[in-house]
Amino acid sequence: MRRRTFLELTATLGAGVTWPSAAAAAAAVPGTGAADGPGARPGRRRPDLIVAADGSGDLTTVQAAIDAAPSGATTPYVIGIRPGAYLGQVVVPAAKTFLELRGLGSGPADVVIADDRANGTLKPDGTPWGTSGSASVTLSGADFRAADLTFANLFDEAAHPEITNRQAVAVLTRADRLAFERVRFLGNQDTLYVNSTAAGVIARAYFRDCHVEGDVDFIFGRATAVFERCRIHSLDRGSTPNGYVTAPSTDLANPHGLLFARCRLTSDAAAGTVLLGRPWHPGNDPNAVGQTVVRESWIGPHVGETAWSDFGTWPWTQARLREYRNVGPGALVTAGRPQLTRAEAAVNEIPDFLRGADGWSPDLPRHRA
Template identity: 70%
Template sequence: MRRRTFLHLSTSISAVAATGLVGARPALAGPRPRLIVAADGTGDHTGVQAAVDAVPSGNTEPFVIGVRPGTYLGQVIIPADKPYIELRGLGRRPADVVIADDRANGTPKPGGGTWGTSGSASVTIDGADLRATNLTFANLFDEAAHPEITNRQAVAVLTRADRLVFDRVRFLGNQDTLYVNSRAAGVVARAYFRDCYVEGDVDFIFGRATAVFDRCHIYSLDRASTPAGYVTAPSTDITNPYGLLFTRCRLTAAAPAGSVFLGRPWHPSNDPNAIGQTIIRESFIGAHIPATAWSDFGTWPWRDARFAEYRNYGPGAAPSADRPQLTPTEAAAHSPTTFLRGADNWAPHLCP
């Protein structure tokens, strides 16, 4: 069983560094960092949240925070009044900079109660136009060490803002790793993920945002149960024609063959208007995905959701009657451009 156990900081660092590697690339061009975060005290701040707090409220231009190699523990919250932040990892690889926390839905809060799914997030992004590059976000909650906690949703990143870009970023966790959301039902929030790595087991990419995953590696862990997991759990509002889109991605797994579903429809608070959409196109799908690729979610049938594929390949992409496929005309209407464009013609996928 491939599970993440973080009993000590040294264990967490080695485990995070050893999984989901994204290849090294030369340093990114762009504005020089205005603040440097360094755990050893050689920068402007020793913690990421302190650097975010130093960004002026109402900022109207890119504000680059460079993060030197190291592991930075503690929740990070980027508020709505601090847009245009870039978090830039200054290491050679995304694994060199790790921003992490370790709480779950059911983790007790100091003042009573528990954190809940949203409150468990290691990083919460409410500031629009954020960019994150060349780093890792993780939730290090250790399920095995906390059998008393049954609500184990543990979010690495929660997004609720519009026009977010993640370039060569790793998202590590188990259940509910990446929560792509918006500030309210019916409000569109767009996010673009390029050359990223996302891993988890249950519903580990979920929410009502419009999110495009372009050339990403989506990795399903093995939780030694049946089923072993679900890749997506979209809750796209019925008024939004664009939910989750995976294009030119690789879906692989440690889980056994036929044990993981591509997704199931999430209806938060039994919202009947949450008609989730996941589309996977022109992607490699490993043998962990069965012939019936989608699953019901409680009483909500997957056939009522907006699930579809287009020209996928690999051992887990075999056509069957339970694999809805887009026509070429439908595929043309479900591309990164149509998903991301909006009224402002946003096109991050066309930028270098």
């Protein structure tokens, strides 16, 4: 599956749909006190600001709304985003806490927030952006949430053969207690970078009913990140290997890295050509002993008898890479695919990853099974 272009992503946005004015979007709904436009759900706080590219809201860009939000908030500040394409880098600084970006369309594809730079893309000063600098969206504010929208990096590898460092991040997370629901993350290499402020610092992120796609190391970093009921889609590069789903760099002191629970791992790639991951040691850090756990998930035939790979000189067998009770044509149990024991599985549930010292439990009850 080739990467979708920006024009393809946005060609049908809002087609045949009439969206309400900012005043209508803030109209009261019986029993909730507020609405946020089409698809409003009972109990949801109405937006504090409306972003609309066509000028029908309070502001026309996502970054302007973030800049207008209060600093140091201790309660949610909701930015509603009308259907449309919002192209340009977005940064949520550490001071902007408790922000929520909420798409106001009928589904995540109706609101697209994207940029198109890669690691090797040059800045105006002639130096490259680097992997972190390539991010379309950088999230450094704690307690951030997003729902019902798409984040994408639209860097076109084929159009830029001169750029060899092709890491192109859609979203970089650096903060703690982040939650995403019904959000799409689109890219090729290094789509979703779940990180923290420094090695040894734990930062937690929760993804539910989301879609993440890419090819090489497209979910990576040292954060503690839980993916529940998500679709994890590997793009077809037409090569062998076709790519790696994860590249965890979890610090050795952190018992919890990347967890995929009740997810669907899919691909259009040939059978047995995609690997579940490889351990990343940034800066050759020996303490970056990555953890990826895939449990009780459906795995397509794109994953074969060997699911893990070495990363340079770092052997995968020394990392924390495990599976448990997966199903599907690619859910094989072989010597190259170590499994959790029942006792290990009992201490690697979703709450174990997210609870932390503060007892955090993301409050996303609307679709809880």
